[in-house]
Amino acid sequence: MNQAEEFIKGKLQQRADKGILRKLSSATFQADFSSNDYLGFGRSAELNAKTEQILALIPAHQNGSGGSRLLSGNHWFTEETEQHIAAFHQAPAALLFNSGYDANLGLLSSLGQRGDTIIADELIHASLIDGARLSNANRYTFKHNDLNSLEAKLKLAKGNSYVVTESVFSMDGDTAPLTEISKLCKTYQANLIVDEAHALGIYGKHGAGLVQQRPDLEKDIFARVVTFGKALGCHGAAVLGSVNLKAYLINFARSFIYTTAAPIHTIANIRSAYQLLEQTDYTSLIREKINCYQNLIGKAALNNIPSTSAIHTVIYPDSHTAKKAAATLQEKGLDVRAILSPTVAEGKERLRICLHTFNTETEIQTLVKELIKTYSA
Numbered sequence: 001m002n003q004a005e006e007f008i009k010g011k012l013q014q015r016a017d018k019g020i021l022r023k024l025s026s027a028t029f030q031a032d033f034s035s036n037d038y039l040g041f042g043r044s045a046e047l048n049a050k051t052e053q054i055l056a057l058i059p060a061h062q063n064g065s066g067g068s069r070l071l072s073g074n075h076w077f078t079e080e081t082e083q084h085i086a087a088f089h090q091a092p093a094a095l096l097f098n099s100g101y102d103a104n105l106g107l108l109s110s111l112g113q114r115g116d117t118i119i120a121d122e123l124i125h126a127s128l129i130d131g132a133r134l135s136n137a138n139r140y141t142f143k144h145n146d147l148n149s150l151e152a153k154l155k156l157a158k159g160n161s162y163v164v165t166e167s168v169f170s171m172d173g174d175t176a177p178l179t180e181i182s183k184l185c186k187t188y189q190a191n192l193i194v195d196e197a198h199a200l201g202i203y204g205k206h207g208a209g210l211v212q213q214r215p216d217l218e219k220d221i222f223a224r225v226v227t228f229g230k231a232l233g234c235h236g237a238a239v240l241g242s243v244n245l246k247a248y249l250i251n252f253a254r255s256f257i258y259t260t261a262a263p264i265h266t267i268a269n270i271r272s273a274y275q276l277l278e279q280t281d282y283t284s285l286i287r288e289k290i291n292c293y294q295n296l297i298g299k300a301a302l303n304n305i306p307s308t309s310a311i312h313t314v315i316y317p318d319s320h321t322a323k324k325a326a327a328t329l330q331e332k333g334l335d336v337r338a339i340l341s342p343t344v345a346e347g348k349e350r351l352r353i354c355l356h357t358f359n360t361e362t363e364i365q366t367l368v369k370e371l372i373k374t375y376s377a
């Protein structure tokens, strides 16, 4: 075996020895408590039909887009969809990216110049971490949702400074104190960037997000990222911000420039998902299921992180017990997955439970009963 193969084998063996080797699985279970398809849009026949209706009206390549947006991959419908998304989110402009990962990577890596400062919550998503790492800015983290810790870092900031957080944290399900963070940013003249991946569809009027749930807060946010692979059940993302920010990203965000534009089918799918959000109040449907879960969990002595979002947790002391708990629940037909280190910190391995509008009350009752039984076993 050559040296590179030896290296690969060794790294995989280390993970296997720790019980944290990642593997792809296509197993399916009866009740979905794992996907990010919170509103069931990913499986919605209505969304599919709307997409087909739009496609029937647009002359376009039927398959791939043929190039980068800056070359032959742009389409008037993509630009119109960006205007629609910007208006929905009360933002001056929106720029589509092929995924949330691409959006975060392009945004942070292109903004942070030498001498600038990026200050991020310690629990932000890998895509934001990677974007900050690819930038030339100095980087600091602040303790999760801790305003004193953030202020201490703001005092050290030089150049243009950017504060980065998620409105709903992807692995913990808790929310950031956005109004207070925004006030601190104003005081220190820092620019606030908020990733709304798990808030879109769940909070705010028509599910517009947590930022728009707070009065006028969107005006104080430098940039928001909304992603479409979660509650919107399709694929892609948009950066929301000023007209100048959009033009800057078109010029400098490498994950926007050097990639083939999404096919028009994806754009029609995104547009249709926004139409669904506008026509029905899905936030109250998902809220019912979240309340149902919380009422049933009640005061059960599970180690969990308080959450009002669609993401809930049960924390275990190690990967072994978290994996065992997931396997026990899966045997009962419940699709609950364990999240292990290094995705979360060692000793904070967990079950990540996602609630959906399509989960029945009986499914949630079974889940909670089995969770409590498994936790105390």
Ligand SMILES: Cc1ncc(COP(=O)(O)O)c(C=O)c1O
Pocket (backbone or CB within 6 Å): 099, 100, 101, 102, 104, 125, 127, 166, 170, 195, 197, 198, 227, 228, 229, 236, 237
């Ligand atoms: C907070 C957050 N931001 C960004 C992303 C990336 O989005 P996408 O799946 O569209 O690449 C995710 C997805 O896991 C996420 O949880």
